Structures are given as C-alpha cells and as structure tokens.
Amino acid sequence: MPDAATAMRVVELAGGVGGAKLAHGLQAHLGERLSVIVNTGDDLERHGLLVCPDHDTVMYTLAGIDNREWGWGLAGETFAASEMLARYGEETWFRLGDRDLATHIVRTRRLREGERLTTVSLKLQAALGVRAAILPMADEPVRTRVRTDEGWLDFQTYFVGRHQEPEVHEVRFDGIEAARATPEVLSALAGADAIVVAPSNPFVSVAPILAVAGIRDALDAARARGVPVAAISGIVGGRAIKGPADRMFASLGGEAPSALAVARRYAGWVDLFVLDDVDAALEPGVRDLGVDTVVTDTLMVDDASRARLAGEVLGALAARCRPAVSRDGAGEA
Amino acid sequence: MPDAATAMRVVELAGGVGGAKLAHGLQAHLGERLSVIVNTGDDLERHGLLVCPDHDTVMYTLAGIDNREWGWGLAGETFAASEMLARYGEETWFRLGDRDLATHIVRTRRLREGERLTTVSLKLQAALGVRAAILPMADEPVRTRVRTDEGWLDFQTYFVGRHQEPEVHEVRFDGIEAARATPEVLSALAGADAIVVAPSNPFVSVAPILAVAGIRDALDAARARGVPVAAISGIVGGRAIKGPADRMFASLGGEAPSALAVARRYAGWVDLFVLDDVDAALEPGVRDLGVDTVVTDTLMVDDASRARLAGEVLGALAARCRPAVSRDGAGEA
Numbered sequence: 028m029p030d031a032a033t034a035m036r037v038v039e040l041a042g043g044v045g046g047a048k049l050a051h052g053l054q055a056h057l058g059e060r061l062s063v064i065v066n067t068g069d070d071l072e073r074h075g076l077l078v079c080p081d082h083d084t085v086m087y088t089l090a091g092i093d094n095r096e097w098g099w100g101l102a103g104e105t106f107a108a109s110e111m112l113a114r115y116g117e118e119t120w121f122r123l124g125d126r127d128l129a130t131h132i133v134r135t136r137r138l139r140e141g142e143r144l145t146t147v148s149l150k151l152q153a154a155l156g157v158r159a160a161i162l163p164m165a166d167e168p169v170r171t172r173v174r175t176d177e178g179w180l181d182f183q184t185y186f187v188g189r190h191q192e193p194e195v196h197e198v199r200f201d202g203i204e205a206a207r208a209t210p211e212v213l214s215a216l217a218g219a220d221a222i223v224v225a226p227s228n229p230f231v232s233v234a235p236i237l238a239v240a241g242i243r244d245a246l247d248a249a250r251a252r253g254v255p256v257a258a259i260s261g262i263v264g265g266r267a268i269k270g271p272a273d274r275m276f277a278s279l280g281g282e283a284p285s286a287l288a289v290a291r292r293y294a295g296w297v298d299l300f301v302l303d304d305v306d307a308a309l310e311p312g313v314r315d316l317g318v319d320t321v322v323t324d325t326l327m328v329d330d331a332s333r334a335r336l337a338g339e340v341l342g343a344l345a346a347r348c349r350p351a352v353s354r355d356g357a358g359e360a
Numbered sequence: 361m362p363d364a365a366t367a368m369r370v371v372e373l374a375g376g377v378g379g380a381k382l383a384h385g386l387q388a389h390l391g392e393r394l395s396v397i398v399n400t401g402d403d404l405e406r407h408g409l410l411v412c413p414d415h416d417t418v419m420y421t422l423a424g425i426d427n428r429e430w431g432w433g434l435a436g437e438t439f440a441a442s443e444m445l446a447r448y449g450e451e452t453w454f455r456l457g458d459r460d461l462a463t464h465i466v467r468t469r470r471l472r473e474g475e476r477l478t479t480v481s482l483k484l485q486a487a488l489g490v491r492a493a494i495l496p497m498a499d500e501p502v503r504t505r506v507r508t509d510e511g512w513l514d515f516q517t518y519f520v521g522r523h524q525e526p527e528v529h530e531v532r533f534d535g536i537e538a539a540r541a542t543p544e545v546l547s548a549l550a551g552a553d554a555i556v557v558a559p560s561n562p563f564v565s566v567a568p569i570l571a572v573a574g575i576r577d578a579l580d581a582a583r584a585r586g587v588p589v590a591a592i593s594g595i596v597g598g599r600a601i602k603g604p605a606d607r608m609f610a611s612l613g614g615e616a617p618s619a620l621a622v623a624r625r626y627a628g629w630v631d632l633f634v635l636d637d638v639d640a641a642l643e644p645g646v647r648d649l650g651v652d653t654v655v656t657d658t659l660m661v662d663d664a665s666r667a668r669l670a671g672e673v674l675g676a677l678a679a680r681c682r683p684a685v686s687r688d689g690a691g692e693a
Contacts, residue, residue: 074465074466074469075465075468075469075472075473076465076469104440105438105440105458107437107438107440107457107458107459108441108458108459108461108462108465109462110459111458111459111462111463112462112465112466114462114487114488115462115463115466115483115484115487116483116487117466124440125438125440125441125444125458125461126440126441126443126444128441128458128461128465129441129442129444129445129447129448129450130444130448132407132408132409132441132445132461132465133407133445133448133450135408136407136408136409139408140408150448150449151448154447154448154449155447
C-alpha cells in the first residue's frame with residue numbers, strides 16, 4: 028500500500044457488524060485519521076436505558092474488546108443483571124450483558140444531564156482507548172421502523188425479537204425530519220481525503236445515514252472537491268454476509284440480491300465499487316454504471332483479512348486522490 | 361409462643377442490616393401479616409439510578425437471596441458492570457453488583473414513568489417472592505446528611521465512602537419537610553396489633569422514619585388504641601452490633617453508648633424494651649423509665665436465632681395486646 032494511503036483522513040459510513048470489521052481494518056492503517064459515521068436508526072430504549080447497537084458494535088470492535096466467538100457483544104460477557112431483570116418481569120429478548128449495561132447506564136445518565144449523544148459517545152470511546160472517532164449520524168433520535176406482514180415493527184423487534192423472519196415491505200426512519208448532521212460529522216466530511224461505504228445493509232444501515240439533513244450535501248461537496256468515494260458490497264455470491272439485506276433486495280428493491288444490485292443503488296455518488304472474487308463476472312455490469320471496480324477477497328474473517336481488505340481499498344482510493352492527499356500526505360507518511 | 365402472636369398484624373420500623381435480620385425472623389412467624397417501614401434517608405443516586413440500600417437489604421433478606429457471607433448485597437453477586445463503569449471513569453466506591461444493578465435499573469425506569477416509590481417497591485418485592493410488605497417511609501426523597509469534621513457529607517459518602525471514620529456532630533434529613541406518610545404506611549399502622557422498632561441506629565435509621573409527617577401521629581394513635589410498641593437495643597455491651605451508632609451516642613447524644621441510653625431515647629412512646637443478656641444489669645434503669653423489659657439473647661447470627669428472638673418479642677407483645685388480637689386472632693391462629 029502506498030504511504031499516501033495511510034496519511035489520508037478517511038470517513039467510513041457504517042452500520043453494525045460489517046461496518047465494525049471494516050473500521051477495525053481501517054483503524055489499523057489510519058489510527059485517529061479514521062472517522063466512522065454510524066447509523067443510529069437501530070437505537071432503542073431498553074429498561075429506561077438508551078442502547079445504540081451499531082455504535083457500540085463499532086466501539087467494542089475498535090477497542091478490541093468485542094466477542095469474536097459470538098459475533099456480538101463483549102468478550103467475556105456475563106448476564107447476571109439480565110437474569111435479575113427477567114425475574115422482575117422485564118422483557119429480555121434484547122439481551123444485554125453486564126459489561127454492556129454499564130455503557131448504556133453511563134450514556135443514559137450523561138444524556139439526561141444534557142450532553143449531546145456525539146459528545147457522550149466520543150467520551151465512551153476515549154475511555155476504551157478507541158483511536159478512531161465514531162460519530163453518531165445525528166444527535167436527534169432516529170428510529171427505523173419496518174412494515175411487515177405483521178404490521179409496522181420497531182427495527183430491533185423485527186431484527187432481534189422476530190429474528191428477521193417477517194418479510195419487509197417498507198422502511199421508514201421516524202424522527203428523520205428533525206435530524207441534522209452534527210458539527211462533528213460535517214467537519215469529518217469536510218476534512219476527508221476519501222470516503223468509504225461499509226459492506227452494511229443499504230436499506231437500513233446506509234440509507235438512514237444518507238437521509239440525515241446535511242449529510243448527502245456534505246458528501247456531494249466532498250466529491251465536488253475530488254474526494255473519492257468507495258463502497259464495498261455486502262452481498263457476496265447473491266447472499267448477504269450477515270442479516271436480511273439479500274431478502275430486502277427482493278421485497279424492497281424489486282430485484283434479485285447481487286453485488287451489481289448494490290452497485291446500482293450507490294451509482295451516481297460512488298466512484299469505486301469493491302466486489303468479491305466470487306462476483307468477478309458482475310464487474311462489467313458495474314463498470315457499465317460508470318463506477319470503477321476493485322475485485323478482491325472481501326470476507327473479513329480475522330484481523331489479517333480485515334487489514335488486508337482495508338489496505339487494498341485505501342490503496343485504490345489513494346491512487347485516485349488528487350490535491351487532497353498531496354497537500355499533506357507526503358510530509359506525514 | 362402463643363398462637364395469638366402469629367395472628368397479629370405487626371409493623372416493624374427498620375433501617376438496614378439489623379432491621380432486615382429481625383424482619384426475616386418476624387416474617388418466619390407472620391408471613392404477609394408483617395409490614396416493614398424502612399428508612400429512605402440512606403437512599404442515593406448512583407450512575408443516574410436510584411439506589412435504596414435499606415429497602416433493598418430488607419428485600420433481599422426477606423426474599424432469602426441476601427449474601428450471608430458478606431453481610432450485604434446478593435448471594436452469588438458479581439461485579440462485571442461495576443468494573444466497566446470504572447473504566448468509563450465513573451466513581452465506584454459505592455459498589456453495585458450486577459444483580460443489584462437490575463433492581464436499580466427497574467426502579468429508576470418505573471419512577472421515571474410516574475409510579476410512586478411505594479408502588480414500585482411493592483412490585484419488586486412481589487417479583488422476588490417476599491411475603492411481608494416493605495414500605496418506604498415516604499415516596500418523597502429524603503436524604504440524610506451528616507456534619508463531620510470534614511463538613512456536611514451525604515450519608516453514604518460518610519458511611520461507605522469515608523468508612524464512618526469522621527466524627528458526626530449533627531444530622532439532618534434533607535427533604536423531610538415535604539415528606540408525608542404514604543397511604544400504605546398509614547394503613548399498616550392503623551391496622552397494626554403491635555409495633556416493633558428494630559435494633560437499628562436510633563439517629564440515622566429510626567429518627568428519619570419518625571420525622572416523616574404523619575408517622576409519629578399514627579404511632580401515637582396506635583398506642584392510644586392499646587397497641588403495644590417494643591424496641592430492641594442495637595447497642596449490646598456498650599457497642600453497636602454494626603455501624604457507628606455507639607460513637608453517635610457520644611457525639612450526638614452526649615452520653616456513653618448503652619442499651620439504657622437507647623431506651624432513654626425511646627422512652628415515652630415505647631412500652632417494651634428488649635435488652636441482651638449481657639446488659640441484664642441495665643434492666644432496672646430501663647424499668648425506672650417506665651418501660652417494661654425483656655432480657656434475652658438478641659444476637660441474630662442465623663435463621664434459628666432470628667426466628668427465636670422474633671418469636672420471643674412477638675410473644676411478649678401478644679401478652680400485652682388487648683382488644684386488637686382477641687378481635688380476630690383466635691379464629692385465624
């Protein structure tokens with residue numbers, strides 16, 4: 028990877044697990060030069076506490092304390108409080124570990140004391156030694172809801188409570204009208220040398236971020252400055268790596284799930300699209316959309332593969348960067 | 361013990377550990393005929409959650425899930441959340457276990473939703489299978505503060521944070537002017553056949569209960585009906601069984617700590633005073649105050665000794681009960 032790549036300031040748009048893995052790879056190269064704008068549409072209140080699943084997944088992963096075995100939550104997590112909550116008659120289908128609860132307790136207290144979600148989040152990250160900045164897409168609450176055969180459901184009721192079983196026919200982001208890009212998000216985008224869209228769900232992870240007033244404009248402004256945008260397909264071999272994105276392509280997008288279908292959704296504001304080797308045959312179709320391509324192994328199964336994919340994406344972005352990187356990259360690399 | 365004793369409806373005034381042990385003994389005889397009015401002056405906010413140490417000590421003890429080994433908290437308790445709270449920079453000198461945290465989380469949420477502390481508390485107790493009713497002395501917040509050589513301290517800062525080291529020169533109950541006896545407290549006192557004052561700290565456990573508007577009047581009204589009141593000395597052999605009550609007799613009461621000094625504080629509204637065998641020599645002094653006496657082994661080291669002491673107190677009270685017990689006791693015993 029060229030030195031210029033590690034000298035870039037990069038903004039990643041991310042949902043949960045896929046976004047966290049890519050962020051982990053990017054942080055290995057960039058350290059504090061990485062900012063991750065995370066979806067908050069998945070947030071929910073449990074037991075009177077604000078839970079931010081996407082933020083916390085990225086935070087725990089970047090702090091190196093995520094539970095690799097389970098693929099969610101914290102390493103060495105226990106559930107003593109949850110068992111007691113159940114004894115008190117609380118619904119515990121959204122299972123919160125003891126260590127994880129501490130995060131929600133501290134966040135909720137600080138928000139009640141009047142701090143912004145962004146400020147609270149940055150302090151939590153700093154306490155855990157996270158080098159990148161993880162920025163909630165907005166300080167105002169946004170709540171994703173999905174219309175299913177069972178009616179409108181809160182996102183986590185659908186995702187965790189109903190195990191993504193019901194078909195999703197419509198998605199809405201409650202509160203999105205009042206949500207505004209934060210100063211931190213705008214500053215990160217204004218200072219970005221490159222932007223990366225994680226292999227997250229286009230419908231319920233990336234779409235809410237883009238729907239926040241000010242974010243799409245800031246992305247367009249960055250591109251107008253020559254800042255390249257890369258996106259990585261979360262659909263590999265026609266299947267979602269994780270979650271219901273593949274089924275949503277059919278029920279929401281009206282087409283079969285594929286890397287090409289992902290590229291089609293992002294065409295117009297993405298310059299570079301990263302497909303997995305197994306989808307190499309789709310590359311010409313993506314190029315026909317006017318989007319450049321990188322074909323590589325996109326599965327992030329361990330630290331090494333996370334860092335390798337991130338490095339490859341950064342290298343491809345650096346090769347496209349014009350004034351932004353040459354401005355300060357050479358001296359600092 | 362006479363049958364009449366177990367048919368009585370009894371109200372106990374209680375602080376934490378001593379009150380909990382006696383309540384446990386009383387509950388063994390009385391089941392749901394026991395109501396415990398607990399001090400709330402020790403309550404505090406930690407991490408944005410309302411913690412009620414006296415209530416919870418009594419509740420966990422009556423539910424049989426208290427930690428006998430430590431003398432506080434829950435059996436099998438763990439501290440994973442607390443370690444994480446510390447990592448976030450939270451003060452954790454008031455150590456909250458994972459199971460215990462669940463209690464505070466549920467209580468805080470329900471209070472925020474507008475429920476009264478009494479209602480919330482009764483539901484928590486019911487969920488844990490407590491048979492007696494544990495009634496907070498008031499729904500309004502009361503916070504005990506103590507003036508020490510280090511200035512005014514919140515009670516738990518003094519008690520836990522400073523390990524009761526500083527001398528206490530003055531006690532005040534912030535919020536007491538606004539506190540009112542709850543309907544549940546008034547109903548329990550109105551229906552009581554006998555009243556028991558636990559071997560709790562007279563200055564910081566019993567005094568705040570008596571200071572709540574309406575409680576002293578209800579006690580007087582009960583006594584006027586012929587309802588006997590017994591108190592058990594928490595000072596044995598000149599020493600407090602637990603806590604700083606002995607030192608407070610010197611610094612606040614202006615006299616040496618002794619069972620007689622306790623009796624002196626309660627004389628006028630207590631009919632029967634229970635002294636430990638080691639203090640038998642003080643019995644004449646207590647009788648000189650116009651208070652009857654029971655001299656027995658008052659140490660509650662296990663279930664059997666708790667039940668035995670409670671039974672002895674109940675027996676002595678039943679012997680003094682006039683119309684109240686004969687009214688409904690015979691048929692139900």
